[in-house]
Amino acid sequence: MERVLTAKGAATRQRIVEGAAQLIRERGVANVGLDDIRASTATSKSQLFHYFPDGKADLMLAVARYEAEQVITDQLPQLADLTTWRKWQAWRRRVIQIYDAQRAACPLSALTAQLGKADPTTREIVDGLTDEWTGYLATGVQALKDSGEIDPRVDVTRTAHAILSAVSGGATLLQSTNRLSYLEDALTEALDNMRRPRS
Amino acid sequence: MERVLTAKGAATRQRIVEGAAQLIRERGVANVGLDDIRASTATSKSQLFHYFPDGKADLMLAVARYEAEQVITDQLPQLADLTTWRKWQAWRRRVIQIYDAQRAACPLSALTAQLGKADPTTREIVDGLTDEWTGYLATGVQALKDSGEIDPRVDVTRTAHAILSAVSGGATLLQSTNRLSYLEDALTEALDNMRRPRS
């Protein structure tokens, strides 16, 4: 599976993945062919198959991995340091800023919906991203509990799930309606909710 | 644009739309061709173009309209009667039941992501659905305020947006991860949040 790559080869491969990701964000995966990627990245057909022997599916998987990684790194460092209420707010602003800027598709949902949902490799990528993201959020909720900033009766997992759902849903609706308010409102509510006393 | 349709013709057209919708739910829009639809609905190529003169795009739009309508009607009558807290809970159960049953794709996000996001007709369909859905939810939140079941300081629009985002995000994550807990947790939190006293 793994081939020997020189530094130059690795650079070309990376250029292909990033160029393909860019095109897919702009036009959607259905409207991007290998020839488009070839033209956009100044490569030739044989290079595409040299670096991705299994063809388009192989390349799309690499793009999915790249985008999944981007989703997390775009939110760093805030996502990894949710230790105080103020830092949660900073993360919230960061998330809104990211999605406001890219508008287009949340790569996560775009790729999930469009690559075969049944494909186990795709599932693995998405599951990994979801778990990692949930983990960061849960750690942050727990930190607020530990420091006494929120009610100790708060259910950590459920709260983390609710917050992630808010981001995901807000991003989906942003993409559908081009209105940012869903994401803003959903995040505001989900975060405020965390601080309200339990009954 | 509008052609004369006999009763028989209308039935055939409807059979095509429903069959196409079914196939798309199962396999995703990228993996459904006109020949698949033709085979699955026991029709011929010429019928497809007879009822949808502009071809595949035309048919896909009809499917989108059909699915958007389904999203609302599936939630009736509960969605239209959110006048007490118990009825909100009944709606919540209904939503979870629907998505648990269909698992596959939320037709909304599936179609949104895959048809051209830029296409104004698609946007119109999705916007209409979103607005209608938000409207039902906002009416329900207002009803609880009017009856005194929730704090009068609750922001109706923001709450409605947060709840819709919770459903959308929960559905997206269900589709991605095949786990129902995101939707359950997000809805539980969003609804509980509505009842908590404001500060």
Place this chain on the structure above:
DNA sequence: CCAGGAATGGACTGCTTGGTCCAGTGAGGG
């Protein structure tokens, strides 16, 4: 400096698929 494998260019192929065309069939209104 020279082999040998990595990297690149681009022509070519075969299949899939959206879309066209025309020849028939059938049912309802005059």
Place this chain on the structure above:
DNA sequence: CCCTCACTGGACCAAGCAGTCCATTCCTGG
């Protein structure tokens, strides 16, 4: 009864696209 027009069947076409192949160039270690 029959004439018209909606309806149906399916062969056929052309374009787009993933994937193949081979010739050529580049780079690096020995």
